[in-house]
Amino acid sequence: MSCITDILVIDDDKDLVESMRIILESRQYGVRVAYNGKQGYEKIEAKIPDMIILDVMMATDTDGFDLAYKLKHQLEYRNIPIIMATSFPQKMAEEGSEKFQHILGESWPISHFIEKPIDPEDLLIVMEKILTEHKMEMNQSSV
């Protein structure tokens, strides 16, 4: 088993994806990329990542949410932490649950919202925090 943490970045903006790849690779994360929800799901099926960084609006206005929702309903994928990148993090966090009612009633699938344009340091801090918490949770559940 590889000890490199595998991060899947799903965003339709190739420049932004490349920026994230540079930031993440600088910390020795393994980075895979996809440019829409469908591609992203295929990559997840091929190999379950340790974390997903997901854009909200891609092929459709709710592509990111749709994928997150789909993942949360599958036992093998439901524990993958998801960071959602959006230009309106506050709005999404407040209204997301109302706007995307098909998600409501289930557990809210997003671990964290991060604002675009992405600040490299903020992103790394958030990622490390979530990954640590996730590891602890996994350890506890396996015990």
Add this chain to the structure above:
Amino acid sequence: MQPGYVLVKEQLFFRKELIERLPWLIRLRWAVVVFGFAGCGASYLFWQWLPLPLLVLLSGVFCYNLLFLFIWRRLSPFKSQGVHPDSDSSFIRAQDVLRFNIFAHTQISLDLLALCLAIWYSGGVCSPLALFVIFHIILTGILLQPLSCYLYGVLVLLALGVLLWLQQGVHSPIFPLWYQHVILPHDGNSVANDFIGIVRYATLVAAVLITAFLVTTLKLSLRTKGRELLRLSKALDASNTKLTALYDMVKEMGMSTESKVLMDSATRLAAGIMGVKACSIKLLDEQHKKLRFASTYGLSEDYIKSKESIDIQKSPINRKIIDGAVYAIGHIEERDYFAYPEDIRQEGIASLICLPLRVEKRILGVFCVYSGAGASFTESDVQFFALMADLTAMEIEKLNTQLNRIWFLQKAAHQLRSPLHAVISMLKILQKGYLGEMNVKQEETVQRCEKRLELLDSLVKDLLSLSIRRTALNPDALHRVQAPEVLRVLSGLFESQAREKTIDIIFRIDENLPAVMATDRLLDDLFTNLISNALKYTPPGGKVTVCLTRAEEGGIRLEVTDTGIGIPEQDFSRLFSEFYRAENAKDFTETGTGLGLVIVKEILDQLKGAISVSSRIGEGSTFVCHLP
């Protein structure tokens, strides 16, 4: 409404007249007593002759009128609940009406008896008082049923007939004709002349019967007209209720910010107004090939599922409705209307109206109401429902236009901001040295690029926020919000920003402030814009004070004071204009979209708040907001 109930209500409406006339009758009797006594007095004064029997009779009338007055006062408490046609206790009122009827009959019978006695005492059939029976017949005709009027007429004539028989038979007249005997010269023959007596009596009979006929005919005609008026007033009432309900429906639909909410209001309210069990809106898909339920009220899940998607080509009825036809079906089972009538039967639908939802020539879908009773729709129901359908279609279209506008704005903002964010992210990578170290000049240039792009980003964000706020659609449903909680969340963020700029920021937030009608986001935007403005235009080493207190006039008061560059007095009037920045503000910093205060003003307008500004150049500014 039950037909019996309607009948009782109608009868009560007409009995009202009787109940209103009863005290009038008592007052009229007082007048008769007064004039009677005055007449006796005059007779004594001019002819020194006192008609004693008449005085006794008048005293009797006086006594029983007193008794009637007493009874009326006992009965009158029923009057207020008894005559109002819209009150609900109709059964009790019907009983009360019976009491009033008996009361009226008693009064009229006693009056007629008194009158007959007066005629007898004053000379019999030939007495001038005999004419007064006519007035009684008129009175009975007005107050009581036509049959009673004829009955009293016949009774009076019988009584007068007996008098005539007494006068002309073996019995000599008991009392002389006073007016001929005392007041007028005596001719000595009138009483004895049988023929004259019979002729006078016959004339009286004719007069009484004609009066009874005229009065009852007139009364019946008036009553028919009254009934018609009552029916018209009821129809008007019903129309008014429907129109008021329609107005409320349009108002509720107008307040909806989502299509689903709007259509759910429409189906729920339409079913209520039309008094039917169910209602539905089916919308056409983009290809105009299928109809799908967009909203239903009162229909079962199974029914909705069975008709989830209707292919227009396979449904001749829906095809015709889409082409503009109105379908009002009185009996579902009468003809072979439907492909699957058993579904409709199972749903308990017996009749329905289906209409196209149309905006000008464009068809949006089909609007239907379903009734459990057969033939429950009239022509006017269909017309009214057509009006309702047109208004609903207009509201759906209006909301869709607004939602499309907002969608376009959001999409445009997203498209504009995406490349900006990508460029800013790449610049941050450069700046933070992920792609190797830069020299000072390169770093400065990248920083400047980043700042300009961030300004552009803020501009797009502010423009989007403002444009959405200015669409007629108001996306924020106001509720009670604790402003201190919102400000406390923001204070940490601003404290770190102030530290970076070496500005001293102080927050004074009072405890136990009243909640205000707002949303967390509106308050957040309001506070953020005002405080970040103060921080932006205050030089390092300065001070910003934010006080949130209870307003004297009620509500809360936010005061943001800075020791910044201040605002020139001539710029005060343009402070809340789009893209306006004071000259000293532009000189002080390049960042700033000129939209922050416009957003503040619009939020305050939405929250029915107010803002005031005071400032001195070089000393600072104070913005005071009041939120009710």
